[in-house]
Amino acid sequence: MAKRAILGLVTLGLVVTAAFASFYVVPMERTMGPIQRIFYFHAASAWAGMTAFFICFFGNLLYVWRRQPNWDWLGVSAAEVGLAFTTIVLITGPIWAHPVWGIWWTWDWRLTSTFVMWLLYISYLLLRTLIEEPDRRALLSALFGIFAFLDVPLVYFSIRWWRTQHPQPVVMGGPGSGLEPTMRKVFFFSVLAMHALMILLLSERYRLEKLRGEVDDLRREAEAQ
Amino acid sequence: MKNFDSIFAAYVLGWAVFFGFYLSLGKRASSLRAEVEQLKNSLNRGK
Numbered sequence: 001m002a003k004r005a006i007l008g009l010v011t012l013g014l015v016v017t018a019a020f021a022s023f024y025v026v027p028m029e030r031t032m033g034p035i036q037r038i039f040y041f042h043a044a045s046a047w048a049g050m051t052a053f054f055i056c057f058f059g060n061l062l063y064v065w066r067r068q069p070n071w072d073w074l075g076v077s078a079a080e081v082g083l084a085f086t087t088i089v090l091i092t093g094p095i096w097a098h099p100v101w102g103i104w105w106t107w108d109w110r111l112t113s114t115f116v117m118w119l120l121y122i123s124y125l126l127l128r129t130l131i132e133e134p135d136r137r138a139l140l141s142a143l144f145g146i147f148a149f150l151d152v153p154l155v156y157f158s159i160r161w162w163r164t165q166h167p168q169p170v171v172m173g174g175p176g177s178g179l180e181p182t183m184r185k186v187f188f189f190s191v192l193a194m195h196a197l198m199i200l201l202l203s204e205r206y207r208l209e210k211l212r213g214e215v216d217d218l219r220r221e222a223e224a225q
Numbered sequence: 226m227k228n229f230d231s232i233f234a235a236y237v238l239g240w241a242v243f244f245g246f247y248l249s250l251g252k253r254a255s256s257l258r259a260e261v262e263q264l265k266n267s268l269n270r271g272k
Contacts (some may be wrong), residue, residue, distance in 0.1 A: 019236075035228040038235045045239070084246045088239045099228050111264040198241070204250050211257045218264035225271045 004203070011200045014193035018044070021186045029183075032200070035099050042092040046191035048198040049085030052078045052150050053121065055202070058147035063138055070157065072138035073209035075145055076128060081201045083121045090118060109158040110166035117155050120148035128206075134216050 023039035029036035044054065045164030093111070094104040124145055131137035133176075159169055170179050170185070179187060 033227050035231055038232060041236065041239055080246075084242055088242050091234040091238050091242070095231050099231055099269065134242065135242075201243075201246065201250075204247070208250055208254050208257065211254060211261065215257055215260050218261065218268065221272070222264055222268055 007196075007200050007203070009018075011193070011196040014189075016149060018186070018190040018193035022204065023188060025129055026183050028187045032100055032159055035096060037203070038092050038096040040190040041189055042089060042096060043083045043187065044194040045088040045092070047191050049082045050152055050156065052065060052082030052085060052194060052198055052202065053117070053149060056121075057083060057149035057152070060142040060149070063142040064146070067135075067139075069134070069138065069199050069213055070210075073206055075142060075212060076125070077202055077205035077209050079121050079145065080205055081198055082117065084201065085198065086114065086118045086121070088112060106165045108165040109162045111165050113155045113158050117148075117151045123129060124148055149207050177192035181196065 018040065022037050022052060026037070026040070056075050056078035059071045059073075063071035063075060083096065093114075099106050124141060127144055128137055128141045131140060158164060159166055160173070168177060170177055171184075178184070
């Protein structure tokens with residue numbers, strides 16, 4: 001309980017500091033003006049979401065290999081948390097795009113692959129609701145999760161491989177790209193804060209799935225009686 | 226501030242997703258805990 005409270009307080013501190021820094025510490029971006037400040041929330045959420053999907057992939061692989069329920073619990077927990085972060089990306093992106101591009105949405109590689117990723121992980125969670133038997137549900141969803149993860153590198157590399165309406169990468173984007181030093185520091189701090197939030201949500205979601213496992217065991221025991 | 230409405234909407238909607246998710250976790254956990262208790266009681270009665 002104390003560990004959870006400490007993690008919660010540390011996360012809250014990091015998130016509040018990151019929000020404060022993105023409004024009061026970073027300089028005003030010359031072309032876009034204040035709307036650029038959404039970037040620290042939007043891009044940091046996108047990185048945290050992709051990390052969660054990587055954890056899901058890791059859990060799915062280990063479940064297929066070891067067939068231990070804890071890897072299934074990790075997979076489903078990370079998928080749901082990644083989906084929450086990606087939902088934020090899909091909400092904040094168009095809100096930023098409308099004043100900057102003059103349109104809410106366009107079907108370019110980055111936007112489309114992100115939307116497909118969101119749909120794939122919704123399908124992953126829906127698939128789980130359709131299968132009653134726990135072992136079969138875990139195996140089939142792990143296999144689907146491994147397939148769904150194929151889209152994640154595509155999302156990451158889409159702005160590197162193709163010319164898109166979405167801005168080109170400003171971090172690890174090669175020559176000519178980059179951020180002003182203060183913006184860079186605040187961006188990485190925001191990424192850290194969002195990862196702390198992701199870990200907090202993931203641990204809470206994992207506890208829930210563990211409890212669900214306990215319910216499944218008790219039901220089997222009750223049926224056997 | 227220029228585009229204040231958009232910035233406000235992005236942050237409010239974004240945080241609403243997190244709070245909604247966190248609340249749903251709490252709600253699902255309490256319903257599962259009640260189910261665990263119920264199942265344990267019925268198993269104890271059956272013994």
